[in-house]
Amino acid sequence: xxxxxxxxxxxxxxxxxRAGCKLFFGYPITPQTELSEYMAKQMPKRGGLxxxxxxxxxxxxxxxxxxxxxxxxxxxxSSPGISLKSEGISYIAGSDLPCVIVNVQRGGPGLGGIQxxxxxxxxxxxxxxxxxxxxxxxAPASVQEMASLTGLAFDLADQYRMPAxxxxxxxxxxxxxxxxxxxxxxxxxxxxxxxxxGHGNKREHNIINSLYIQPNVLEDIVKERFKRYxxxxxxxxxxxxxxxDDADTVIVAYGITAxxxxxxxxxxxxxxxxxxxxxxxxxxxFPAKELERLSHKVKRFISVEMNMGQMxxxxxxxxxxxxxxxxxxxxxxxxxxxxxxxxxxLRLSAKKEx
Amino acid sequence: MITELFKHKAVIICGHFGTGKTNIAVxxxxxxxxxxxxxxxxxxDTVNPYFRTADNAEELRRRGVNVLLPQFANTNVDIPxxxxxxxxxxxxxCCSVTDVGGDExxxxxxxxxxxxxxxxxxxMYYVFNAFRPENANTDYSLxxxxxIEAASGLKFSGIINxxxxxxxxxxxxxxxxxxxxEEFAKESGVPLVMTTAFEKNAFPGCTVIEDVTKKLF
Numbered sequence: 001x002x003x004x005x006x007x008x009x010x011x012x013x014x015x016x017x018r019a020g021c022k023l024f025f026g027y028p029i030t031p032q033t034e035l036s037e038y039m040a041k042q043m044p045k046r047g048g049l050x051x052x053x054x055x056x057x058x059x060x061x062x063x064x065x066x067x068x069x070x071x072x073x074x075x076x077x078s079s080p081g082i083s084l085k086s087e088g089i090s091y092i093a094g095s096d097l098p099c100v101i102v103n104v105q106r107g108g109p110g111l112g113g114i115q116x117x118x119x120x121x122x123x124x125x126x127x128x129x130x131x132x133x134x135x136x137x138x139a140p141a142s143v144q145e146m147a148s149l150t151g152l153a154f155d156l157a158d159q160y161r162m163p164a165x166x167x168x169x170x171x172x173x174x175x176x177x178x179x180x181x182x183x184x185x186x187x188x189x190x191x192x193x194x195x196x197x198g199h200g201n202k203r204e205h206n207i208i209n210s211l212y213i214q215p216n217v218l219e220d221i222v223k224e225r226f227k228r229y230x231x232x233x234x235x236x237x238x239x240x241x242x243x244x245d246d247a248d249t250v251i252v253a254y255g256i257t258a259x260x261x262x263x264x265x266x267x268x269x270x271x272x273x274x275x276x277x278x279x280x281x282x283x284x285x286f287p288a289k290e291l292e293r294l295s296h297k298v299k300r301f302i303s304v305e306m307n308m309g310q311m312x313x314x315x316x317x318x319x320x321x322x323x324x325x326x327x328x329x330x331x332x333x334x335x336x337x338x339x340x341x342x343x344x345x346l347r348l349s350a351k352k353e354x
Numbered sequence: 355m356i357t358e359l360f361k362h363k364a365v366i367i368c369g370h371f372g373t374g375k376t377n378i379a380v381x382x383x384x385x386x387x388x389x390x391x392x393x394x395x396x397x398x399d400t401v402n403p404y405f406r407t408a409d410n411a412e413e414l415r416r417r418g419v420n421v422l423l424p425q426f427a428n429t430n431v432d433i434p435x436x437x438x439x440x441x442x443x444x445x446x447x448c449c450s451v452t453d454v455g456g457d458e459x460x461x462x463x464x465x466x467x468x469x470x471x472x473x474x475x476x477x478m479y480y481v482f483n484a485f486r487p488e489n490a491n492t493d494y495s496l497x498x499x500x501x502i503e504a505a506s507g508l509k510f511s512g513i514i515n516x517x518x519x520x521x522x523x524x525x526x527x528x529x530x531x532x533x534x535x536e537e538f539a540k541e542s543g544v545p546l547v548m549t550t551a552f553e554k555n556a557f558p559g560c561t562v563i564e565d566v567t568k569k570l571f
Contacts, residue, residue, distance in 0.1 A: 005485040005519050007372055014487070031404060114403060171570060174404035176372050178485070178519040260571040335570060 060088030070195025090129025094210030098157030115333025116170035247276030362475030371456020401455035512547030
């Protein structure tokens with residue numbers, strides 16, 4: 001039996017172990033906890049370590065230390081816990097260290113709620129910590145992708161020496177689907193010559209650091225980092241188009257919302273409206289060029305998100321507002337239904353242009 | 355008929371989380387409501403606030419089942435708590451289905467009620483899904499079954515083979531799991547009392563159930 005029936009949270013954990021990650025540092029929080037539980041059960045059996053830290057802040061700093069040695073390390077949390085980790089995330093980015101951070105989003109702000117949300121889009125893609133920095137942000141939309149994108153996240157993080165985030169949500173974390181772990185092919189990766197793993201008097205010692213006293217030195221380092229970000233933006237964009245070829249109305253969505261929107265697109269088509277779905281798989285790098293190309297042939301974009309309107313701004317920028325870009329969302333842990341999204345497509349399609 | 359599970363007035367549904375316990379419990383309660391006068395379903399899942407009996411409360415009530423839920427189920431204060439009216443299953447003449455949380459952690463809640471279950475007569479069933487990681491081999495399954503018995507202070511009277519791969523379940527999936535379920539039953543000494551299938555995969559000897567899991571898309 002090659003396929004297993006798993007929760008999204010479990011699939012991430014299993015995929016991380018299979019990607020050679022032997023170090024998990026975390027602190028439990030709903031709706032992410034099965035990930036920590038899976039690690040706690042599996043890591044000791046498979047030669048790894050699962051450590052429940054005293055806080056989210058401790059956990060992310062343990063990741064910094066572990067990854068500085070060249071090992072693959074992962075931490076996971078849900079929205080409020082990610083805010084706590086933001087200092088460590090910035091330090092990891094500033095130290096040019098790879099790692100994987102999982103955010104199984106729930107409603108916010110504050111303690112918010114425990115039901116699914118996508119209201120950390122801006123945090124993940126714009127300001128995951130202080131300073132000029134990016135995370136690679138991957139947005140799975142199925143339990144299979146929770147697994148395959150986790151493997152990819154480790155490879156991308158190592159390749160570009162930067163943290164990668166899996167931006168999921170409570171629904172994806174909790175729902176169960178079949179998953180096949182045999183699918184992934186790992187990338188060829190550069191040797192970690194920068195790792196602090198003991199020089200044995202055979203080479204210069206390596207230093208992992210994010211403090212630079214001289215402004216011009218720091219500027220050069222940040223600029224070098226942004227050169228790498230350019231490479232990421234050039235090479236690593238991932239998206240999926242569904243029925244966009246002849247579409248008038250294109251929904252832009254990611255994660256669980258894209259799954260729901262896909263059904264809404266089918267429903268709208270059944271009612272004679274030419275709808276399509278553009279699903280972002282990478283949120284950073286954002287598929288801006290691809291949306292720009294699409295903006296020349298469609299009549300409108302609807303950004304469907306479980307928040308008050310965050311990704312919609314990136315769609316507007318990407319498409320230069322060539323056609324109307326509107327937002328449809330639910331928030332606070334409420335998941336939009338197929339019916340709601342279908343009605344929004346039909347409502348906007350029925351509107352007279354201009 | 356799934357109602358064959360009722361040999362005493364109380365049925366308890368346990369197992370590794372994600373094996374389909376709630377789906378079985380809800381199917382059983384709905385079928386029981388068609389046959390018996392007074393049917394209760396109690397949501398005793400103190401482990402996980404997602405995908406639980408409360409998702410089906412409306413349909414269950416509509417069909418005459420008395421639904422006993424924790425007070426704040428499916429809200430943002432879904433704290434691990436027991437339904438206040440839960441003891442009704444011991445004090446009235448109802449037939450009851452108790453839907454328990456996953457694994458031994460979920461089953462621990464039964465411990466305080468073990469004597470009361472014994473006094474009214476119960477059958478506790480282990481829901482088995484060969485495609486779940488903790489049921490993937492017989493040793494894991496045996497551990498899980500014994501751990502639940504130890505935590506609950508109650509004994510299993512049967513195994514329900516509910517093996518499935520979600521939306522990708524077809525007949526070959528159901529058949530592939532049958533041998534594993536039989537082996538697990540043999541090793542555990544607990545009889546395999548039922549194998550479930552959805553209508554489209556039905557085969558002679560199976561019990562047909564409906565998919566009552568909340569649909570998001």
